[in-house]
Amino acid sequence: MAADLAGRFPPMPVWSSPRLRTQETAAPLAAAWDATIAISPAFDEIPSPSEDPGERKAWLASALVSNWTDLGPTIERWHGALLEAVRTTREDIVVFTHFVAVNAVVGAAEGRPEVVVFAPAYVSVTVVDVDADTGAITVVERGSEATPEVG
Secondary structure (H helix, E strand, C coil): CHHHHHHHCCCCCEEECCCHHHHHHHHHHHHHCCCCEEECHHHCCCCCCCCCHHHHHHHHHHHCCCEHHHCHHHHHHHHHHHHHHHHHCCCCCEEECCHHHHHHHHHHHHCCCECCCCCECCCCCCEEEECCCCCCEEEEECCCECCCCCC
């Protein structure tokens, strides 16, 4: 994936969710571009009401078949912070993030209320463009898709 991205795009800032797994996925591209990985909580995974793995899995399975407005104020704040981070970025960047975060951005671009609007595969590349004047998000390219697994 790093070689593909390095071949498709000129070097640019590399951003990541605070999760170690996203930073590890970002590391080869950052190395290829001699870039430092910037960490932003705005690109973190959707917050769960529980840290218990079983409870999180059940909650996430329910959330994935919901609309954003069904998920309450904590998720509304997370969703808003994510979209604000995307809309206010004024340079091209690469962001390593999570399934639901990618769906939030694509859904906002398409005016869709559902949490899941497509099923981006692991390390797939979704490209969006943001209008600097209006903050409008446009999907340029959706990443490849796979069957999602809740876990």
